[in-house]
Amino acid sequence: MMIMLHSVSRNLICTISASFLPRTCAVQQEVLPELPYDYNALEPVISAEIMLLHHQKHHQAYVTGFNKALEQLTTASDPRAIVALQSAINFNGGGHINHSIFWNNLAPPKEGGGEPPEGNLASAIESQFGSLDNLIAKLSASGAGVQGSGWVWLGLIKDSKLLKVETTANQDPLAAKGLVPLLGIDVWEHAYYLQYKNVRPDYLKNIWKVVNWSDVAKRYDSA
Amino acid sequence: MAATLLMKKMRSGAETARTMLGFHLWRRGLKTAMRQQEVLPDLPYDYNALEPVISAEIMRLHHQKHHQAYVTGFNKAMEQLNSTSDPQTIVALQSAINFNGGGHVNHAIFWQNLAPPKEGGGEPPEGNLASAIESEFGSLDKLIAKMSTTGAGVQGSGWVWLGLIKDMKRLTVETTANQDPLASKGLIPLLGIDVWEHAYYLQYKNVRPDYLKNVWKVVNWRDVAKRYDSA
Numbered sequence: 001m002m003i004m005l006h007s008v009s010r011n012l013i014c015t016i017s018a019s020f021l022p023r024t025c026a027v028q029q030e031v032l033p034e035l036p037y038d039y040n041a042l043e044p045v046i047s048a049e050i051m052l053l054h055h056q057k058h059h060q061a062y063v064t065g066f067n068k069a070l071e072q073l074t075t076a077s078d079p080r081a082i083v084a085l086q087s088a089i090n091f092n093g094g095g096h097i098n099h100s101i102f103w104n105n106l107a108p109p110k111e112g113g114g115e116p117p118e119g120n121l122a123s124a125i126e127s128q129f130g131s132l133d134n135l136i137a138k139l140s141a142s143g144a145g146v147q148g149s150g151w152v153w154l155g156l157i158k159d160s161k162l163l164k165v166e167t168t169a170n171q172d173p174l175a176a177k178g179l180v181p182l183l184g185i186d187v188w189e190h191a192y193y194l195q196y197k198n199v200r201p202d203y204l205k206n207i208w209k210v211v212n213w214s215d216v217a218k219r220y221d222s223a
Numbered sequence: 224m225a226a227t228l229l230m231k232k233m234r235s236g237a238e239t240a241r242t243m244l245g246f247h248l249w250r251r252g253l254k255t256a257m258r259q260q261e262v263l264p265d266l267p268y269d270y271n272a273l274e275p276v277i278s279a280e281i282m283r284l285h286h287q288k289h290h291q292a293y294v295t296g297f298n299k300a301m302e303q304l305n306s307t308s309d310p311q312t313i314v315a316l317q318s319a320i321n322f323n324g325g326g327h328v329n330h331a332i333f334w335q336n337l338a339p340p341k342e343g344g345g346e347p348p349e350g351n352l353a354s355a356i357e358s359e360f361g362s363l364d365k366l367i368a369k370m371s372t373t374g375a376g377v378q379g380s381g382w383v384w385l386g387l388i389k390d391m392k393r394l395t396v397e398t399t400a401n402q403d404p405l406a407s408k409g410l411i412p413l414l415g416i417d418v419w420e421h422a423y424y425l426q427y428k429n430v431r432p433d434y435l436k437n438v439w440k441v442v443n444w445r446d447v448a449k450r451y452d453s454a
Contacts, residue, residue: 057429091378147322148380148401148419170379188379189420190429198288198421 032056032063033100041108045210047195055103058190062095062171069093094171098151098184105183107212117213121182121220128163138165139185140204149188154216155179156223180223183216258305260298263291264331272339276441278426286334289421293326293402300324325402329382329415336414338443348444352413352451359394369396370416371435380419385447386410387454411454414447 035055040048069088076082107113116132117125129135135154142165143152150169157164158180168174174181185207192203266286271279300319307313338344347363348356360366366385373396374383381400388395389411399405405412416438423434 053428061429087378147318150379189424193420193424194428197284197425198292 029067030063030096032060033103035103037108037111042106042113042210045206046106046192050190050192050194053194054099054186054190059096059099062092062099065092066096091171094173094176097173098171098181098186101181101184102186104215105185105212106207106210107215108210111212112214113210113212114208115213117217119217119221121213121217124161124163124220135163135165136208139183140201142167143185143187143204144201146187151184151186151188153179153181153185154183156182156220158223161223180219182219182223183211258301261294261327263287263294264334266334268339268342272342273337273344273441276437277337277423281421281423281425284425285330285417285421290327290330293323293330296323297327322402325404325407328404328406329402329412329417332412333415333417335446336416336443337438337441338446339441342443343445344441344443345439346444348448350448350452352444352448355392355394355451366394366396367439371432371439373398374416374418374435375432377418382415382417382419384410384412384416385414387413387451389454392454411450413450413454414442 032055035051038048039051039055042051065088069085069092073082073085073089076085116122122132125132125135129138139152139154146152146167146169148169150167150172151174153166153168153174155164155166155174155177156162156179163182164179166174166177166179168177174184185204187200187204189200192200196203263286266282269279270282270286273282296319300316300323304313304316304320307316340346347353353363356363356366360369370383370385377383377398377400379400381398381403382405384397384399384405386395386397386405386408387393387410394413395410397405397408397410399408405415416435418431418435420431423431427434
């Protein structure tokens, strides 16, 4: 019955079977979100070459990989196959989520990049870290210390509305650690190598010039 | 403290002097701090020797910056280990020891696993290893395809290996994350391909599969075979 209907429409199958088959039938395709600025807008902090590759190649690959894994998931009925797909879903889905946040966490100086936060977030940073500089130093040190590929985050413990500096490995989303992502800095080598080579600390020293704190504050306020 | 300073001064000194100092310190009952410092091994070829497969720029950064940093980090972590007896501190140091020590071990193997074509790089293996590859994978091409696919599939930073299950003398393709040494999976490393982005990005950008397609032109199968035979 399933095989007969397969050629009709995946969505139709999902609609019919959703009520008695315990698995997701979402077949929406994710798309690569546009960069909110030109590829060269973050220069000289992050080169246009890096932004182009990072967005059009790396992030696009996560989007493509995620869609492909989800498609395979909708046609998998064997538990082993379903479980086997989780690695690709986590990696590519996480990569898509993380980079979507990242592009909005950054902005060229003329659009607020680098300007210190205001409002509730500013107060929270002051009271919990002492100063913005203290927070930045902590984020930079944590980011420099990531072994291998990953991200350094300013996250939010939702219950207590407390801020926390945390890292994730590879493309694990911050949600996997039970935190709300406010600001993420990509410390995979592809994020900086063409420009900063092995000197990740230099990348981390400079990136604050293009961090879009008003986007971070927005996420804090709406969490 | 004086002993440490003295040790640092003598680091570049003769082996004999170091041994004598060590004996002297041992006699005085000081905790062992005369573990030899690891040093960055020389590359067996020029930085440009693996071109056009791996650029001189990559080789220079990879060796002088990345590998050197693992050596420095390992020595530093070991020095800290030797100066503490607090269990929490000892445990806390293991991450740095594993990461930097693993990085040092892995890269020391890697440089030997590669060779310029005029020194055998790319030439198929012979002898016992060749037979083993034939019987266990079907052909060298099949092994290469498997390693390339596996290497391309590593999520994040890591290595793809041809390893040996010592008991059964069986070959296996395996991956490790970050700088975990292959020994942590109970295997003997024969051939490792670094798939961290720093290993290829300046030249191949995001296209890791192209790096993996080309690296075989400079793989030193003779070195791999030597490791197989002496395992």
